Amino acid sequence: METLTINVLLAVMAVTVTAMALQRNLFGVVVLFGIYSFLMATVLVALDAVDVAMTEAAVGAGVSTVLLLGALYLTGGTEAKPSRRPLLPLALSIAVGAVLVYGMLGLPGFSDPGAPIHVHVAPHYLEASVRETGVPNVVTAVLASYRGYDTLGETAVVFTAGIGVIALLRRRREKESR
Amino acid sequence: MSAIAGHFSYGITVFLMVAGLYILMARANLLKKLIGLALMQTSVYLLYIAPGKLIGGTAPIIAEGFERYSNPLPHVLILTAIVVGVATLALGLALVVRIREAYGSIEEDEILERED
Amino acid sequence: MKSDIILRVIAKLLMPFTLIFALYVQFHGDFGPGGGFQAGVIAAAAVVFYSIIFGLEAGRRLVPGWVVEKVLATGVLVYAVTGLAGIALGGNYLDYFVLDADPVTGQHRGIFWVEVGVALTVSGVMIKLFYMFAGRSREPEDA
Numbered sequence: 001m002e003t004l005t006i007n008v009l010l011a012v013m014a015v016t017v018t019a020m021a022l023q024r025n026l027f028g029v030v031v032l033f034g035i036y037s038f039l040m041a042t043v044l045v046a047l048d049a050v051d052v053a054m055t056e057a058a059v060g061a062g063v064s065t066v067l068l069l070g071a072l073y074l075t076g077g078t079e080a081k082p083s084r085r086p087l088l089p090l091a092l093s094i095a096v097g098a099v100l101v102y103g104m105l106g107l108p109g110f111s112d113p114g115a116p117i118h119v120h121v122a123p124h125y126l127e128a129s130v131r132e133t134g135v136p137n138v139v140t141a142v143l144a145s146y147r148g149y150d151t152l153g154e155t156a157v158v159f160t161a162g163i164g165v166i167a168l169l170r171r172r173r174e175k176e177s178r
Numbered sequence: 179m180s181a182i183a184g185h186f187s188y189g190i191t192v193f194l195m196v197a198g199l200y201i202l203m204a205r206a207n208l209l210k211k212l213i214g215l216a217l218m219q220t221s222v223y224l225l226y227i228a229p230g231k232l233i234g235g236t237a238p239i240i241a242e243g244f245e246r247y248s249n250p251l252p253h254v255l256i257l258t259a260i261v262v263g264v265a266t267l268a269l270g271l272a273l274v275v276r277i278r279e280a281y282g283s284i285e286e287d288e289i290l291e292r293e294d
Numbered sequence: 295m296k297s298d299i300i301l302r303v304i305a306k307l308l309m310p311f312t313l314i315f316a317l318y319v320q321f322h323g324d325f326g327p328g329g330g331f332q333a334g335v336i337a338a339a340a341v342v343f344y345s346i347i348f349g350l351e352a353g354r355r356l357v358p359g360w361v362v363e364k365v366l367a368t369g370v371l372v373y374a375v376t377g378l379a380g381i382a383l384g385g386n387y388l389d390y391f392v393l394d395a396d397p398v399t400g401q402h403r404g405i406f407w408v409e410v411g412v413a414l415t416v417s418g419v420m421i422k423l424f425y426m427f428a429g430r431s432r433e434p435e436d437a
Contacts, residue, residue, distance in 0.1 A: 002233060010190040010224075017197045017217060026209055033213055040220055047231045048238070048248040050327040052256050054319075056223070058335040059264050063420050064216065066342060067264075070427030071209065071271040075278040079207040079285075086204035093203065097196035104192060109184030111233040118232075122249045130240050133401040135324045138238040138250040139257070143329065144405040147254060148388045151408070152373055154258040155415050159370045161265030162419035166363075168272040169426040239326060261331055261416070268423050275430065 002046065003110065009043045024079045030068045037061035051139045187228040194221035206286040208277065212270045219263045226252040226259075305347040312340035320413050324402075330409040334416030342424045350428050359425060366418025372411035376404060 013036060020032045037060030044053035108115035129141040143151055198221060201214030230249035238250035274284055281289045320333030345353030380389040390404025391397035 007186050010187060014190055014193050014197075017194055020213070020217070021197055021201050026207070029210065029213060033216070036217075036220070040223070043224070044227060047227050048236060049227045049230075049253050049256070050237045050239075051329065051332070052223070052227060052253050052260070054327050054332045055257055055260050055335070056220075058332055058339065059260055060220070062339055063335060063423070064264055064267055067268055067271055067423060067427060068209075068213070070424070071275055074275045074427070074430060074432055075209060075284050079205065079210055089200055089203035093196045093200040096199060097192055100192045100195070101189070104185065104188040107185070107188060108229065110187055110228065111231055112184075112229075113232060115229060117229060117251070118249055122251050125250060126238065126240070126247055132398070133405065134398040135402070135405060136240045137324055137326065137328075138240060138247070139253045139327075140323050140329050140405065140409075142250055142254045143257060144408045145390060145401055148377075148390075148404075148408065150254075150258060151412065152377070152388070154261055155370055155373055155412050157262050158265050158419050159366060159415055161268050162366050162415075162422050164269050165272045165423055165426050168269075168276055169430055237327070257331060265419075271427070275427075 006043060006046045009039060009046065013039045013043065024081070026072055026076075026079055030065060030072060033068065034061050034065040037064065051137075187224065191221050191225045191228070194218075194224065208274045208284040208286065209271075212267060212274065215270070216263065216267055219259070219266075223256045223259060226256050301347050305344060309340050309344055312343070313337060316340065316417075320409065323409060324405070330412030331416055333409075334413040334418075335420055337413070337417045338420035338424070341421050345424065345428070350425070354425070357421065359422075362418050362422045362425065366415050366422060369411045369413070369415030369418060372414065373408055376407045376411065380404075 016032055016036045016039065020029055020036070023029050023032065037056060041053045041057035041061065044050075044056055125138055125142055125146065129138045129146075130136060133141045133145050135141040135145075195218055198214045198217030198219075201217065202211050203214075205211060205214070230252040232246055232248050235246035235248045236244050238247045238253065240247070277289065278284050281292050283289060283292075316333045316337035319328035319336060320330065323329035323333070341353065341357050344356060377388040380392055381387055383392040385392035388404075390401045393400035393403045
């Protein structure tokens with residue numbers, strides 16, 4: 001039953017992405033992107049990734065959509081019709097897809113408890129996190145304590161993005177407020 | 179047949195990644211290229227988290243009465259990846275806004291014409 | 295949009311609950327889903343919501359631009375200083391078990407301050423991004 005829910009949601013996401021590729025009105029594309037992010041957050045809840053689902057819903061369907069709408073207001077609403085048929089990109093994409101499909105056939109099947117990712121560090125984190133850090137949420141314990149350096153780097157990346165946008169967009173203000 | 183059913187999530191991941199790649203390569207509008215890039219990033223989230231799921235398991239929050247937990251390590255990596263993704267998108271959009279003001283258009287062909 | 299009474303009333307009702315929910319998610323990130331990132335984005339969403347309904351000038355009066363800039367820099371600073379506190383008390387950089395006599399309490403303290411730093415930076419950056427994109431004027435069409 002769980003697998004059926006996940007597969008149906010994944011199929012709807014694939015349909016949304018196809019619609020996004022074919023749509024030329026950019027406002028419609030941004031709305032489809034918001035829908036896609038919400039579907040991704042739902043699939044993540046079905047896959048037991050509750051922290052990630054909350055972040056994806058807040059960031060992907062919230063902040064990303066607002067920023068895309070802001071940029072769309074400042075730039076303009078419709079994509080021009082392509083001047084020539086994009087045959088080379090289509091062929092290249094299908095070739096890359098074929099190679100990836102060939103590669104992923106060797107990966108372990110869905111929900112295989114003997115898969116390599118379940119046997120190295122993860123059982124240690126699940127077993128030792130309450131004893132060593134006192135925090136029941138294993139994802140928070142790993143994020144803030146066991147892998148604290150990565151989170152420091154990521155906070156620095158977010159800070160750099162903020163600084164970059166300030167540097168790029170600082171000068172011109174709304175003229176009516178002067 | 180069961181091999182295909184067991185690999186359906188990987189198949190959708192590959193489809194989303196290739197669709198994002200196609201949008202990035204084939205469309206000339208800079209805003210649409212950025213959306214294609216964001217699509218490729220979200221397909222990677224799926225690639226990491228789907229194998230960590232265990233049927234019959236639960237979210238990795240230790241509580242009384244639960245024995246099987248889904249793997250917490252991909253969740254940590256993807257949390258960082260999501261936030262880095264939105265940072266990249268924000269910087270890309272700021273650059274697109276400045277390009278629009280400098281060249282008057284965000285279609286790649288028109289910008290290249292105006293460059294010469 | 296502030297002339298529409300339904301939107302005004304709903305915005306005034308929703309905003310305090312959203313901010314309390316952001317604080318809840320921040321401090322209960324140890325026991326349920328949540329943590330610094332989610333809390334920061336939810337708090338930023340409350341301010342962005344207020345700015346959308348009541349106008350950017352009202353939003354800028356509520357949370358001025360310079361306050362947001364200071365907040366987003368303070369977050370990274372809090373995180374880095376928590377690491378330095380580990381060195382000052384005898385361990386390596388970002389060691390939490392030296393922050394208290396009992397190592398588990400030390401871990402709790404370290405995780406708490408680190409999550410506060412992350413939430414400050416993320417909320418500051420999201421609000422600042424919105425201010426930058428919404429505050430820029432559209433250029434007049436070329437003749």
